[in-house]
Amino acid sequence: MxxxxxxxxxxxxxxxxxxxxxxxxxxxxxxxxxxxxxxxxxxxxDASQTRSVxxxxxxxxxxxxFDIDADIDNRILRSLYRRSLKLALDWAVHRHIWRGQAVYIRSLFDANKDVRDPRQQKLLLRETEKLLETWKHPDPYRAPTAPGGSKYERNLPPRDLPYADAPGAH
Structure with missing residues (x-):
């Protein structure tokens, strides 16, 4: 069957x-x-698309x-985007408020994604860095178990110490 x-x-x-x-x-x-x-x-x-490498x-x-310079710029751009989202999360009280701010931040980054002039790109990167420094939160959110968090290194496991030999064991 x-x-x-x-x-x-x-x-x-x-x-x-x-x-x-x-x-x-x-x-x-x-x-x-x-x-x-x-x-x-x-x-x-079309084979002509893939042959011109x-x-x-x-x-x-x-x-x-990709171009080597474009890769570096992409890493810097991703870093700025992530830092701006984290900074907005530091200032937002609730997650639903932060979501609206995240959409706005994404629209700002998307508005400048077609800029090809290197000078203009560097200027935009500097302005974004300056804005991030201006809006830096005095007490940023850190995960409790992360370094700098309130639970970091709490209840550490005991260190491995050599046990003392019993008297007269020598």
Whole structure:
């Protein structure tokens, strides 16, 4: 007795290619040939998109395509975004209040994601750093068990000390 009457053809799955240029992540498409899943065909991508890769970028995995400077800027940008969210959480009394502030902060970062001029980018980064320093909370939230928290190193396990030998055991 056959359980499945329909034959499923071979499927080739690949990871999509991402581009991190200019501080924004965009999907470049996949590099698969025609593949069929239960008689639905996926169109083949244009081969000219994936063939124009410089020699320096060929050393990287095929799914990641970025400039070295863009990677550094992305790390700084992610750090600023996370710090601004944490700072907003320090000032917010309740989580639902913080959520509205987080959406507003995200809109500010999204408004400047298409800036390509390096001078303008550095100026925006400096202004953001200055704002973060201005709004720094005097008593920021720390997790209780984190360093600086109220429960940090409370109830430490006892140290392993050598036991004293019984008198006359020498």
């Amino acid at each position: 056959r359980l499945f009457s329909r034959r499923i053809k071979k499927v080739t799955l690949t990871r999509p290619e991402f581009s991190l240029r200019g501080g924004a992540v965009r999907l470049a498409g996949t590099t698969t040939s025609n593949c069929t899943i239960a008689d639905r065909s996926v169109p083949r991508q 410089s020699q320096q970028q060929r050393r990287l995995p095929p799914s990641i395509d």
